[in-house]
Amino acid sequence: MAVAGQEIHDKTLRSRSYHDRSYRQGFLGALSDLQKDDVLQDVVLEIQGRRFPCHRLVLSAASPYFRAMFTADMAESRQKTIVLKGLDAVMFGEILSYIYSGTLRVSLDKVQPLYQAADLLQLDYVRDTCSSYMAMNVERSTCVDLYKFADAFSVDIVLNRCLQCICRHFAKIASSEEFCSLSVGQLTDIISHDELDVKEETTVWEAVVRWVQHSREDRLHHLPSILPHIRFNLLTSDGQAAILEHPLVREDPGNSETIRNMVQPETSTQKTRVGMDTQEMALLFCTSKKEMLCMNPRVGRYISCSYGANLPPVVTMTVTSDNDIYILAGHSHVELSLLVYNHVGNTWEQVSTVSRSRGDDLPSDEYLVEVDGCLYYLTVKMSLTADMLVWVRRYNRHTSQWEDCPQPELEGTSDISVALSCGPHLYFFTNTEMHRYDPSQDSWSKCTPLNAIPLLCTAVAFGTTEIFCTDIRFRKMAVYNTTSDCWRLSNAELPSLRNPTIMDSPSLFVLEKQLHVLLRSYSGVPAGADDWQIFAWDRFQGVWEDSKPTLPAGDWKACGPVCCVARMYLPCLNKKRTGTRSTMHP
Numbered sequence: 001m002a003v004a005g006q007e008i009h010d011k012t013l014r015s016r017s018y019h020d021r022s023y024r025q026g027f028l029g030a031l032s033d034l035q036k037d038d039v040l041q042d043v044v045l046e047i048q049g050r051r052f053p054c055h056r057l058v059l060s061a062a063s064p065y066f067r068a069m070f071t072a073d074m075a076e077s078r079q080k081t082i083v084l085k086g087l088d089a090v091m092f093g094e095i096l097s098y099i100y101s102g103t104l105r106v107s108l109d110k111v112q113p114l115y116q117a118a119d120l121l122q123l124d125y126v127r128d129t130c131s132s133y134m135a136m137n138v139e140r141s142t143c144v145d146l147y148k149f150a151d152a153f154s155v156d157i158v159l160n161r162c163l164q165c166i167c168r169h170f171a172k173i174a175s176s177e178e179f180c181s182l183s184v185g186q187l188t189d190i191i192s193h194d195e196l197d198v199k200e201e202t203t204v205w206e207a208v209v210r211w212v213q214h215s216r217e218d219r220l221h222h223l224p225s226i227l228p229h230i231r232f233n234l235l236t237s238d239g240q241a242a243i244l245e246h247p248l249v250r251e252d253p254g255n256s257e258t259i260r261n262m263v264q265p266e267t268s269t270q271k272t273r274v275g276m277d278t279q280e281m282a283l284l285f286c287t288s289k290k291e292m293l294c295m296n297p298r299v300g301r302y303i304s305c306s307y308g309a310n311l312p313p314v315v316t317m318t319v320t321s322d323n324d325i326y327i328l329a330g331h332s333h334v335e336l337s338l339l340v341y342n343h344v345g346n347t348w349e350q351v352s353t354v355s356r357s358r359g360d361d362l363p364s365d366e367y368l369v370e371v372d373g374c375l376y377y378l379t380v381k382m383s384l385t386a387d388m389l390v391w392v393r394r395y396n397r398h399t400s401q402w403e404d405c406p407q408p409e410l411e412g413t414s415d416i417s418v419a420l421s422c423g424p425h426l427y428f429f430t431n432t433e434m435h436r437y438d439p440s441q442d443s444w445s446k447c448t449p450l451n452a453i454p455l456l457c458t459a460v461a462f463g464t465t466e467i468f469c470t471d472i473r474f475r476k477m478a479v480y481n482t483t484s485d486c487w488r489l490s491n492a493e494l495p496s497l498r499n500p501t502i503m504d505s506p507s508l509f510v511l512e513k514q515l516h517v518l519l520r521s522y523s524g525v526p527a528g529a530d531d532w533q534i535f536a537w538d539r540f541q542g543v544w545e546d547s548k549p550t551l552p553a554g555d556w557k558a559c560g561p562v563c564c565v566a567r568m569y570l571p572c573l574n575k576k577r578t579g580t581r582s583t584m585h586p
Contacts, residue, residue, distance in 0.1 A: 043070075044081045048089040051081075052096060062099040064122040091117040098126060106133045108142070108398065112149050119153065134158045137398055140169045140322065144178040151186060164344075167195040167274075169322065174207035180214035184222045187211055192229045195344050197275035201234040204273075205243055212248060223248060223255060231270040232262045274344060274569050281568045282509045282516070283325070284556035287313045293556055294568050297534045297547035298512060303573050304552055311348055312337060317559045319566040320370040327559070328354065328368050328377065338375075338395070343569050352395065354402045367419035367560060371426045371439055377402065378419045378428065388417070390428065392437070408435035408444040416456050416472075418561045422482055423464035431456050434480075448485050452478050458561045460508040460515070468515060474506045495535045495544035497521075509563035515539070516547075518563055520556075 043059075045052045059066035069082075084092075091113045098104045104126060106114065111130050118126035134146050138161040147162035149155070166173055167190070173179055182190070190196075191204050198204060208226055212219045232240055240263055249255045279301065281294040286304075290311045295302045312329040315336060319325050325341035327348070338352040354377055356366075367378040375395040380388065392405040408428055419428045426437040427447075431454055434447040450456060450469070453476050459469035467480040468490070474497065477490040497519060507518045515537040532551045535544040558564070 043079075045092075046081055046083045047087050047092050050089040050093075052092065054096070058099060062123070065120065086120060087117055088113050095121065095123065095126065098123075104129055106130060108137055111137075115149075115153065115155075131155050131157055135161045136400060138162050138165050139397070140165065140173065143169075144173060144176070144182070148182065148186065163190070163193065164195070166190055167193050168197050168343075170196050170198055170207070170275075171203055174203070174210065179207070180211055182211065184219070184226065188226055188229050191226075194271050194274060196273040197278075198273050199275055199278075200239075201231050201273070202239055204230055205235075209246070209248060220248070220251075223252070224258060227255060227258045228262065230262075231273075232259055233270045234272060234276070235263075272571075274571065277570045278567050279570060280512050280565055282511055282518070283317070283319070283564050283566060284518075285314045285317075285559055286554040286556050288555060291554065293551070293554070294573060295549070295551065296511065297516070297549045298514075298536065300550065302549075302551060303568075303570075304554075305346060305573060307348060311339075314557075314559050316366045316368045317564055318368045318370050318375070319564045320375075321373070323567050325564070325566050326351075326368060326370075326375060328366065332356075344572050346572050352400050352402070354393065354395075365417055369419055369421050369426055371421045371437075372424055374439060376405065376426055376437075380417050380419075388430070405437075406442060406444055408437070409446075410435075418456060418459045418469065420459055420461055420467070420562050422461035422467050425482070427467065427482075429456075429459075448480075448487060450478060450480075450487055452476070452487060452489055457505050458508045458517075458558075458563075460510055460562050462510055462515060468508055470506060470508060470517070472505055474517065474519060492537060492542050492544065495533075495546065497533065507558040507561070507563040509558075509565050511536075511565050516563075517544075518558065 043054055043056050045054055056066075056070045060070050061067075091110065094105060094110070094114060095117050106129060111133050115127060115130035115134075118124075118130060134150070134155070135157050138146055138158065143162045143165040146158055147166060150158035150162060170190075187208070191208065196204065208223075208230065212223060212226075232243070235243070240259070243249060244256055244259060249259065279296055279299070281296045281301070281303075284293040284295070285291070286293065289306060290308060290313075291304050291306045292311075293302065293304045313331060314327050314329045317325065317327040323343075325343075327339050327341075328336045329339060330336040333356060335353050335355050337350050338354060339348045340351050341347075342349055356379065365380040367376075367380075369376045369378065377393045377395070379391045381390075388410050390407050390410065392407055393402045394405050395401075396403055411433060417428065417430045419426065421427070424439070426439070428435045428437070429447075429450060431450060433449045435444050436447050437444050453469065453471045455471040455473065456469060457472040459467055461467050465482050467482065468477060469480070470477045474494060477492060477494070478487050479490055480487050509516050509518065517535050517537075519533040519535070521531045521533075532549050534547040534549040536547055537544050
């Protein structure tokens with residue numbers, strides 16, 4: 001008996017399980033073929049007059065809703081034709097295609113009814129995919145509509161993303177027709193947030209007035225419940241008096257009394273909105289310390305934020321027209337991460353990844369540029385034959401993918417290049433040639449070359465019609481007019497430099513509608529406060545004024561030929577967050 005038992009044990013040890021990797025795909029393919037060929041179908045679902053022959057077994061396996069319908073003692077379990085209500089026929093067709101193929105097609109115009117259908121049929125994957133897709137497509141033009149949908153269906157991930165977007169762009173969104181379609185509960189939820197990006201509380205009051213007057217008869221009685229969410233103590237006395245004189249307030253003495261009670265001294269502790277203490281600041285990075293420096297030399301404010309392991313080495317950056325700060329960062333020669341700055345949280349959040357261009361063994365410059373709401377990533381390399389090569393890719397926010405774009409047709413060679421946006425176009429130029437990309441035509445055209453500056457180093461757009469650039473020693477400055485397609489040398493008298501012979505590359509930037517230049521005397525050691533010079537150009541006088549900066553020590557870099565400027569939320573910068581340390585420098 002012992003021998004027999006040992007033999008059985010040995011056979012068990014020799015047994016193996018084999019997994020057929022192609023079985024699942026083949027099985028789904030076979031089911032899809034049966035459905036297409038109308039074979040073995042045993043039930044017909046009728047939706048909005050449209051008939052869908054199906055297999056009970058397949059539906060039951062895919063959806064708890066159908067499993068309950070066909071396995072419980074329900075009338076539908078015995079019917080050959082079942083009429084389903086509360087579903088859209090087109091959306092059910094998409095659902096059925098997913099059930100039989102495992103492939104789901106989602107677009108912005110159908111994601112909401114698709115979510116509703118998935119919610120009814122208890123298809124978790126479809127519902128979660130739709131939620132993620134909506135969250136990924138929250139932007140200024142879609143946030144109100146998605147917010148209302150997310151609120152109705154309690155889709156928290158979308159709801160929170162929409163609230164962030166509405167708060168960030170409140171002034172513009174509040175003037176839109178979509179804003180007036182909010183319910184009173186949604187309106188009060190929005191205006192209650194500290195994160196509203198408004199300069200003054202009058203903007204909130206005006207938004208409420210606009211919402212009430214959009215349907216005055218139906219909404220006027222809601223005003224008493226809305227007023228407590230407006231922070232009247234943040235208004236000046238003149239602002240408070242103007243509101244008390246407003247017809248909507250004067251019509252109801254109770255409204256006046258509510259407002260008067262809210263501006264009493266004991267209610268003066270109301271928090272300011274996040275947008276009430278903002279400032280334009282130029283942004284620099286110190287890769288070795290993983291720090292960002294926000295500076296406004298005009299008022300002598302310098303705030304450095306340390307992000308520790310949360311911030312990979314920054315390669316290039318841009319600030320969008322919506323004040324979003326994006327960076328491409330990472331250690332890898334193969335791939336970079338696209339991160340966006342969370343102003344309120346003072347943290348960086350990864351959005352996507354992008355592969356670095358071919359020929360990684362060649363010297364390269366990399367640029368991240370925003371044009372008309374789209375991000376473009378340009379990689380410039382010198383080939384082994386000394387030809388300049390440029391790869392251009394555009395980030396598609398709806399798919400979270402990077403797409404190839406046309407390349408400029410370069411004729412000459414150069415070791416130095418600049419890429420930036422000005423108005424509705426992307427510009428790429430060197431010392432000897434200039435190219436303009438038009439996103440609406442998806443094509444490049446040649447412009448008048450610079451020629452006047454042999455050692456081009458830095459450039460910046462001033463408004464939508466001018467581009468300023470200078471050389472690596474800050475000895476010449478040229479101005480390009482995008483309307484007339486012509487260059488001219490600036491007659492501005494350049495400032496005297498402490499040590500121009502060992503100066504590092506200058507960086508131009510526009511801060512509070514004034515042109516600035518950042519200069520550093522390079523000594524090969526970590527820079528101290530005395531190594532930096534920042535000049536502001538008085539365009540009317542034609543002179544450069546020394547800002548006498550007090551930058552903290554560090555190897556600060558502009559991360560490209562353009563020193564980016566953003567409107568920063570000072571209370572958020574000064575808060576200490578997990579993994580983030582902020583320091584104010586005098």
